[in-house]
Amino acid sequence: MNDPLFENITKIHGDLCEISRYLYEHPELGDREYKSMKQLTDLLVSHDFTIETGTAGRPTAFKAVFNGEKPGPVIAYLAEYDALPEVGHGCGHNLIGTMSVGAGIILSKQVAEIGGSVVVLGTPAEETNGAKVPMSEQGIFNEIDVAMMVHPGDQSYESGDSLAMDAIQFAYFGKSSHAAASPEKGINALDSVIQLFNGINALREHLPDDVRIHGIIAEGGSAANVVPDKAVAQFYIRAKERAVLNDVVTKVMNIANAAAMMTGARLESSNYELSYDNMITNKQLSNVFSKHLQDISGVPVLPAKQSYGSIDMGNVSHVVPAIHPYIGLDEPGLVAHTKEFADKTITAKGQQVIADGALALARTGYEVITDSVLLKAIQTEFHK
The missing domain is CATH 3.40.630.10 (Zn peptidases)
Structure with missing residues (x-):
């Protein structure tokens, strides 16, 4: 042939x-x-x-x-x-x-x-x-x-x-101080990141089975006796359909903003990689x-x-x-x-x-x- x-x-x-x-x-x-x-x-x-x-x-x-x-x-x-x-x-x-x-x-x-x-x-x-x-x-x-x-x-x-995917970075900015001598003068950015993780973990119970959220703490401070004035978390957020992903991202952003309000830190969020569609x-x-x-x-x-x-x-x-x-x-x-x-x-x-x-x-x-x-x-x- x-x-x-x-x-x-x-x-x-x-x-x-x-x-x-x-x-x-x-x-x-x-x-x-x-x-x-x-x-x-x-x-x-x-x-x-x-x-x-x-x-x-x-x-x-x-x-x-x-x-x-x-x-x-x-x-x-x-x-x-x-x-x-x-x-x-x-x-x-x-x-x-x-x-x-x-x-x-x-x-x-x-x-x-x-x-x-x-x-x-x-x-x-x-x-x-x-x-x-x-x-x-x-x-x-x-x-x-x-x-x-x-x-x-x-x-x-x-x-x-x-899965559709957004790669989002959450950078929190606080105020450094001596963690033992004057902790009341500091704003702990790492606490915001910890609250962000806690909030996302609480959210998981109420998400569709296909949603995946996984992240790391990219920056969390430099010394245990210094209140961290900057902390950074990076997350991948995924879902089977883009519309569902957009809804989940909105909820995560609400958690991120609330974490900043709880500690008094300032939040800057951004996409650290391009978003992928399903x-x-x-x-x-x-x-x-x-x-x-x-x-x-x-x-x-x-x-x-x-x-x-x-x-x-x-x-x-x-x-x-x-x-x-x-x-x-x-x-x-x-x-x-x-x-x-x-x-x-x-x-x-x-x-x-x-x-x-x-x-x-x-x-x-x-x-x-x-x-x-x-x-x-x-x-x-x-x-x-």
């Missing part, structure tokens, strides 16, 4: 594996992925993509475009390539980046015949301050019909959901991808797992039909964000995942371009 997509992935598979290993050996944190970006964009340029860097004001973001000669749907593949501190590529972003770039390249070889366009978006800092958020806000997806990426996991899973999987698009991945890998694609994490792909899914499935490294129970996970990405299985994931993404894009009924169903589901 003649399959040009399969033939094309075999031609570039070695290049993709080399880049994946390079990223593994040279991990870069979010918004510092200059070498990683160059590795990916150099390969795209060699296959006649037009490159723009600094997309959405992020220095290590990029937009690579290949236009067919005939008009048609625009397929976007999203590449991640930031690493974790100390762990390196324990979330497999070296695979994500190469799978998306590989899919873009092999599908681009067909758009001259079938029409349409291929876009590969380099999206830095998913682990911290995801670039997909400003990309979604600034209209990068306005001309795109579907957006896809695939994430490595212990096993293959359908695209599912994720992931809305497009089922029509997801079904097509799962079919192709299962056919290619010969391994079942399991139903989506309940997710309590948050991803910036959620923001994308609110502005364009999108999927975020998982491709298995065939090691059930393998835990992400570990050195073991990172090491797995450069094994023979990790190399096979690059080929399988890129091919499944490309076949899905090909089907969207060539099947107008499918595209219409995807769009109808999205608008509902």
